[in-house]
Amino acid sequence: MEKFTTHTGRAVPLRRSNVDTDQIIPAHWLKKVTRSGFEGGLFEAWRKDESFILNRPERQGATVLVAGPEFGTGSSREHAVWALQNYGFHAVISSRFADIFRGNSLKNGLLTVVLPQETVERLWALTESDPSAEITVDLEAREVRAEGITAAFELDDNVRWRLLNGLDDISITLRNEADIAAFEETRPAFKPRTLPVA
Amino acid sequence: MGRTLAEKVWDDHVVRRAEGEPDLLFIDLHLLHEVTSPQAFDGLRLAGRTVRRTDLTIATEDHNTPTLDIDKPIADPVSKVQLETLRRNAAEFGVRIHSLGDVEQGVVHVVGPQLGLTQPGMTVVCGDSHTSTHGAFGALAFGIGTSQVEHVLATQTLPLAPFRTMAVTVEGDLPEGVTAKDLILAVIAKIGTGGGQGYVLEYRGSAIRSLSMEARMTVCNMSIEAGARAGMIAPDDTTFAYLQGRPHAPQGEDWDAAVAYWRTLGTDEDAVFDHEIFIDASELTPFVTWGTNPGQGAPLGSNVPDPASFADPQERLAAENALTYMGLEAGTPLREVKVDAVFVGSCTNGRIEDLRAAAAVVEGRRIADGVRMLVVPGSVRVALQAVEEGLDKVFTAAGAEWRHAGCSMCLGMNPDQLAPGERCASTSNRNFEGRQGKGGRTHLVSPQVAAATAVLGRLASPSDLTADVAPVEA
Numbered sequence A: 001m002e003k004f005t006t007h008t009g010r011a012v013p014l015r016r017s018n019v020d021t022d023q024i025i026p027a028h029w030l031k032k033v034t035r036s037g038f039e040g041g042l043f044e045a046w047r048k049d050e051s052f053i054l055n056r057p058e059r060q061g062a063t064v065l066v067a068g069p070e071f072g073t074g075s076s077r078e079h080a081v082w083a084l085q086n087y088g089f090h091a092v093i094s095s096r097f098a099d100i101f102r103g104n105s106l107k108n109g110l111l112t113v114v115l116p117q118e119t120v121e122r123l124w125a126l127t128e129s130d131p132s133a134e135i136t137v138d139l140e141a142r143e144v145r146a147e148g149i150t151a152a153f154e155l156d157d158n159v160r161w162r163l164l165n166g167l168d169d170i171s172i173t174l175r176n177e178a179d180i181a182a183f184e185e186t187r188p189a190f191k192p193r194t195l196p197v198a
Numbered sequence B: 001m002g003r004t005l006a007e008k009v010w011d012d013h014v015v016r017r018a019e020g021e022p023d024l025l026f027i028d029l030h031l032l033h034e035v036t037s038p039q040a041f042d043g044l045r046l047a048g049r050t051v052r053r054t055d056l057t058i059a060t061e062d063h064n065t066p067t068l069d070i071d072k073p074i075a076d077p078v079s080k081v082q083l084e085t086l087r088r089n090a091a092e093f094g095v096r097i098h099s100l101g102d103v104e105q106g107v108v109h110v111v112g113p114q115l116g117l118t119q120p121g122m123t124v125v126c127g128d129s130h131t132s133t134h135g136a137f138g139a140l141a142f143g144i145g146t147s148q149v150e151h152v153l154a155t156q157t158l159p160l161a162p163f164r165t166m167a168v169t170v171e172g173d174l175p176e177g178v179t180a181k182d183l184i185l186a187v188i189a190k191i192g193t194g195g196g197q198g199y200v201l202e203y204r205g206s207a208i209r210s211l212s213m214e215a216r217m218t219v220c221n222m223s224i225e226a227g228a229r230a231g232m233i234a235p236d237d238t239t240f241a242y243l244q245g246r247p248h249a250p251q252g253e254d255w256d257a258a259v260a261y262w263r264t265l266g267t268d269e270d271a272v273f274d275h276e277i278f279i280d281a282s283e284l285t286p287f288v289t290w291g292t293n294p295g296q297g298a299p300l301g302s303n304v305p306d307p308a309s310f311a312d313p314q315e316r317l318a319a320e321n322a323l324t325y326m327g328l329e330a331g332t333p334l335r336e337v338k339v340d341a342v343f344v345g346s347c348t349n350g351r352i353e354d355l356r357a358a359a360a361v362v363e364g365r366r367i368a369d370g371v372r373m374l375v376v377p378g379s380v381r382v383a384l385q386a387v388e389e390g391l392d393k394v395f396t397a398a399g400a401e402w403r404h405a406g407c408s409m410c411l412g413m414n415p416d417q418l419a420p421g422e423r424c425a426s427t428s429n430r431n432f433e434g435r436q437g438k439g440g441r442t443h444l445v446s447p448q449v450a451a452a453t454a455v456l457g458r459l460a461s462p463s464d465l466t467a468d469v470a471p472v473e474a
């Protein structure tokens, strides 16, 4: 998992509430055998409409999604998080996220930031009138900044520590690599190995 | 205070224990198959990680593999991609793999034990819930999710929350014709599909001691159907005899050291289980399921239950729904339920003893008109052994189809599926709606009952045959 300290980028204002994971990534994409390559499926149904905000030229390369309340409801598929990340998003801002989606996102290093709906409205107004406006999501300061807007957000200390250090479960375990190596030293010789035997 | 078998194995694998954190456990054996591993390997790739212990990891192809025409390209594109992905990942990360066409290929839970890779006192994981099978050797073996598969690949460990222990004590002798499958179906019917939740079950008592290794695997295999984390049986001379001489079993001094250690693993006299249940083996009879979860089972000699007989409103509703789906009338004698198909196979009952038992029943007989019987060995080794003993001929002479090894109709991920409304007596482990094909109806049974059912075309045990159907003249 990549470290998340602070991120600055242009935004996609998504004026929709209750965006469920089926809309984020439709079920037929789940047959894929990878964790990458889901960008094509992100908001697949909506993207068929040329005027959908993600399709507009001025939004290409944007990395912060500013969405309506109840983002990520529905099925628990982790693929929804992968799709957003594969597409290039680093952070999603909303006034409310579905629990499982939020858990999945933070486990994968996609920062989901909860701000009051009125702040979300101001971010929408700003980034709609000026597509080049940048939003900074500062995890160290726990603050979102944009032109004329400074908003503090909350995040669990342990989760923040893991994101700041880029630690997924595997990374955390690997910090105890010396313990694993020491344990391996003590394993009895009779334990089997899968290496082919004659 | 003494410790249980499960606690001893756990304690022997703690890599790190810290206040407020789950224990970090070392994993001795990691089994892989094509369905639950692709995203895990992809995760490694994205993070630039390697497989920490390729020498403790092994892959086989089973869920998607066809059981016919295995030399031809795989028809289903999704299955094909999953299998090819596993092959590519195994090659890229240096993991040993047994692919379709290889003599060691087969259902992952059949392959591990037959290679001698599953041994007492080990921790064994696989991205597959029936990993509990390996507990038959006194290993702590359980299924894991894809993100945990990635975790084990990268670190050979897993952070795990503690479990509770339950003793399932079965005393007495199993009556003639009553098998391990009947025993475990009766256990599940007794404690319910959620009764084992959070527990590691330890099967003990004289009836368990007298089971063969293969029968013990059948029992442990279905622990998950009771909701348990794992099932275990203390290793004993039966275990050691099964292991000795297998390709990966210890040899020479290592063997002696291993057996000495394995003998220490049994639950101490003064150990305390969190929960205990008792079963009298002598009261067991052939058992079949009538519903759509493995807990909805009853003795073959009984009738389809009346939903109204269930006191619990949830259970009553579940029974009503199950009877509707299964197309069964309350009060119908189970022996009168006609079937369209019979499946002998799976990691529950696809080993050589299972095939022998089924073959002994159909030998010299014909399966009933209109019934399709599929015999799918659990592995290529099982298939070869069966052919050597002439069992394939016994099955085909009776009118059954002899197929190539794999999961097959256990879950219908390959082309072996029931048609909507078709009814099947199956030696597998799950009778969920649609498990064997959309709209298919499954009755879980032992290999003996499956074979007798194939001959009579209705749910039956071998004891029904002698009276009804004499063997045909040779």
Ligand code: SF4
Residues within 6 Å of the ligand: B062, B063, B107, B108, B109, B128, B130, B346, B347, B348, B406, B407, B410, B411, B428, B429
């Ligand atoms: S035989 Fe059935 S239960 Fe066993 S691994 Fe295959 S699909 Fe799963």
